[in-house]
Amino acid sequence: SGTGKTATFCSGVLQQLDYALLQCQALVLAPTRELAQQIEKVMRALGDYQGVKVHACVGGTSVREDQRILQAGVHVVVGTPGRVFDMLRRQSLRPDCIKMFVLDEADEMLSRGFKDQIYDIFQLLPPKIQVGVFSATMPPEALEITRKFMSKPVRILVKRDELTLEGIKQFYVNVEKEDWKLETLCDLYETLAITQSVIFVNTRRKVDWLTDKVRSRDHTVSATHGDMDQNTRDIIMREFRSGSSRVLITTDLLARGIDVQQVSLVINFDLPTQPENYLHRIGRSGRFGRKGVAINFVTLDDQRMLFDIQKFYNVVVEELPSNVADLL
Structure with missing residues (x-):
């Protein structure tokens, strides 16, 4: 969401490492492969001059390759709970020197159901370990995890309205009926293609449906969601990052942690089902002080959710003016 959580814990981890010891000393868990790989990139960039060795342990990649790299030695492992637990179980990842768990x-x-796996991993780690828990929202279950894993934790809570991302202009379009959203999107397409844009919908099936509909009208779009295999997702994200594809349709999978710096327009084709996810979605568009525009398609049924979002973030979302292209 652009508040600097990743940079914060990466620099904290890098400062504590003994670089002469080529053993895993820090373990970072993330909910998706994309986010784990993003953290690995940040960690590597920040620790470049110290010669840090980082490896991303995620599903959908070769187990044997993971084992080979871990055997050769790394300072930091970043990964998803399933693959990390598997590597610990196979004893390819040795926990003896781990002193930080993030x-x-x-x-x-x-919310993705990783709670038991996180507990299982924690049981295998040394008893005296520093634990960091990072989260854009702190629901009761997350606080319960902190109670189980931490003794006398220091809590740093950012006031919610500080998280409203400045520099992002937020608008809504009244579409009345669900069926009218597609026409509205196609009317906006020329504006979308001027810049790089992300379009969010709420289900994987809808990603496929919308992609087909938009392409059938001779508009170019790419799409990604969690049912696609890792390799396909990587290729699509690479094309989007490089700018060779300009409009991306996706679900909330992308809303967390994928850095696409040049995105300046986000369209919520569907409003998120949770107000918290609104921040993650539109946060794509204004990172590092870049200006951005977020456009929300609102049916009669969505008006309550838009009201809740405005209240939650203490913002006013105005109706989209006709000169939207001038705002980008």
């Missing part, structure tokens, strides 16, 4: 996007990990 849970990133703890709320999202819990």
Whole structure:
């Protein structure tokens, strides 16, 4: 969401490492492969001059390759709970020297049902270990995790309205009926293609449906969601990052942790079902002080949710003006 959580824990981890010891000393867990790989990139960039060795342990990649790299020795492992637990179980990842354990996007990990796996991993780690829990929201279950894993934790809570991302202009379009959203999107397409844009919908099936509909009207779009295999997702994200594809349709999978710096327009084709996810979605568009625009398609049924979002973030979302292209 652009508040600097990743940079914060990466620099904390890098400062504590003994670089002469080529053993895993820090373990970072993330809810998705993409986020784990993003953290690995940040860690590597920040620790470049110290010669840090980082490896991302995620599903959908070769187990044997993971084992080979871990055997050769790394300072930091970043990964998803399933693959990390598997590597610990196979004893390819040795926990003896681990002194830092970081849970990133703890709320999202819990909502994806990783709670038991996180506990299983924690049981295998040395008793005296520093634990960091990072999360854009702190629901009761996330606080319960902190009670189980931590003794006398220091809590740093950012006031909610500080998280409203400045520099992002937020608008809504009244579409009345669900069926009218597609026409509205196609009317906006020329504006979308000027810049790089992300379009969010709420289900994987809808990603496929919308992609087909938009392409059938001769508009170019790419799409990604959690049912696609890792390799396909990587290729699509690479094309989008490089700018060779300009409009991406996706679900909330992308809303957390994927850094696409040049995105300046986000369209919520569907409003998120949780107000918290609104921040993650539109946060894509204004990172590092870049200006951005977020456009929300609102049916009659969505008006309550838009009201809740405005209240939650203490913002006013105005109706979209006709000169939207001038705002980008």
